[in-house]
Amino acid sequence: MSGHGDRELLLVGVGVMGRPYVAAARRLGLRVRAVEAHDWAGAIEDLVDAVEPSRGRYGSLDELWAETVHSAARTHPPAGILAFTESHVLGAALAQDRFGLPGPSLQAAVISRNKALQRGRFRTHGIGQPDHVLTDDLADSAGWAGPRLPVVVKPLSSAGSDGVELVADAAAFERTALRRAAERPLLVESALEGPEYSWEALVRDGEVWFSNLTAKTTTGPPHFVEVAHRAAVSLPAPDADRVAALGRSVIDAIGMRTGIVHLEFRMTDAGPAVMEVAVRTPGDYIMELCSLAYGIDWHEMVVRLATGTELPPPPRGPVRHAASLFVISDPGLVIAVDGLDEVRRHPAVVDAAVKVAVGDTVGRTSSSLQRTAYAVLAADSPEELEEAIEATRRTLSIKTVPAATEE
Numbered sequence: 001m002s003g004h005g006d007r008e009l010l011l012v013g014v015g016v017m018g019r020p021y022v023a024a025a026r027r028l029g030l031r032v033r034a035v036e037a038h039d040w041a042g043a044i045e046d047l048v049d050a051v052e053p054s055r056g057r058y059g060s061l062d063e064l065w066a067e068t069v070h071s072a073a074r075t076h077p078p079a080g081i082l083a084f085t086e087s088h089v090l091g092a093a094l095a096q097d098r099f100g101l102p103g104p105s106l107q108a109a110v111i112s113r114n115k116a117l118q119r120g121r122f123r124t125h126g127i128g129q130p131d132h133v134l135t136d137d138l139a140d141s142a143g144w145a146g147p148r149l150p151v152v153v154k155p156l157s158s159a160g161s162d163g164v165e166l167v168a169d170a171a172a173f174e175r176t177a178l179r180r181a182a183e184r185p186l187l188v189e190s191a192l193e194g195p196e197y198s199w200e201a202l203v204r205d206g207e208v209w210f211s212n213l214t215a216k217t218t219t220g221p222p223h224f225v226e227v228a229h230r231a232a233v234s235l236p237a238p239d240a241d242r243v244a245a246l247g248r249s250v251i252d253a254i255g256m257r258t259g260i261v262h263l264e265f266r267m268t269d270a271g272p273a274v275m276e277v278a279v280r281t282p283g284d285y286i287m288e289l290c291s292l293a294y295g296i297d298w299h300e301m302v303v304r305l306a307t308g309t310e311l312p313p314p315p316r317g318p319v320r321h322a323a324s325l326f327v328i329s330d331p332g333l334v335i336a337v338d339g340l341d342e343v344r345r346h347p348a349v350v351d352a353a354v355k356v357a358v359g360d361t362v363g364r365t366s367s368s369l370q371r372t373a374y375a376v377l378a379a380d381s382p383e384e385l386e387e388a389i390e391a392t393r394r395t396l397s398i399k400t401v402p403a404a405t406e407e
Helices: 019-027 038-044 062-075 086-099 106-112 115-124 138-148 170-179 237-254 286-294 298-307 340-345 382-395
Strands: 008-012 031-037 050-054 080-083 132-135 151-155 165-167 186-190 196-204 207-218 226-230 259-268 271-278 321-327 332-338 349-354 373-379 397-401
Touching: 008 019, 008 062, 008 086, 008 298, 019 031, 019 298, 031 038, 031 062, 038 050, 050 062, 062 086, 080 086, 080 298, 086 106, 106 115, 106 237, 106 271, 115 132, 115 186, 115 237, 115 271, 132 138, 138 151, 138 170, 138 186, 165 170, 196 237, 196 286, 196 298, 207 237, 207 286, 226 286, 237 259, 237 271, 259 298, 286 298, 286 321, 286 349, 286 373, 321 382, 340 349, 340 382, 349 382, 373 382
Parallel strands: 008 031, 008 080, 031 050
Antiparallel strands: 132 186, 151 165, 151 186, 196 207, 196 259, 207 226, 226 321, 259 271, 321 373, 332 397, 349 373
């Protein structure tokens, strides 16, 4: 491909969910050079102008991605570098810093990739968060955890609730410590009560250009896998002010400069408390929800930020109401998948798909990667949106039976 001007975006990771960034770059007249995992590179060759295959894999080994990003940026100086997901953030930030390009800052990227660094930084800045302890031996933290049970155990770097679990009592903690004895280090945190939200912000030079509040629904304990997101929600004025102040405090604490921030928190009786922060594309179609809700393409805004391109006037507020919905199936053998075509015909459904087929085996769900179907919805009113969500839940069905066990 050619003919898109001399300015080039170096897009670190594309996969499937990163493809809207390519379309946005095209609209802005940018060439696109992608850094992509070897096993994904062939699938995007016709989508971008050039591909730099990396030995990095999604979800692991930031260092391999970083090596390829630096080489690509040095050989083909880009107008901007954009990291797609978690394992791309550090490599992109190193290159942004080295070549003087817009980005979240190397400091913000490092902190976002390590939950223990976040906890230490937020404590110093007086930001609300759970009590916590960092340990390289989970069994040794039993004395700390005992008076605070239930507690949440989590790895320092993960996404999609992977490795996150609630431990309810002392006996369960002992079993968890034995099962996860080889994992180190781990964070142990007091379990907070209150509804879950995320705050998405487009930030330029440390200032919020525009932000969104997303309400989350999860499976609850023990793994808190997310099953629905509703974008552009509003809170009573005092709480909304607290959330805005929290967002500004987190941006200042991590040294955020330019890009997108995805901040997850619980609204507790004592006010909002941070669960974690990321400086990359939020998952679960939240970018699409924000685009639908506010009438602007959030992927394009992120590309504009990454390349120093002028931004349009920010939206005045939501123009629609949007949600994403996810299906969690009972473990076992899939014997029927019903209702997908009917769901897709619903006027509020923008997109829907099933990730399993008859004959597949579904395991017990402990992370977002194991969800079996999804739908993205948009409507003109909250009431219409809720009706569409309920219709989708009733209609989309994945039936399983217990899988046969070996004798």
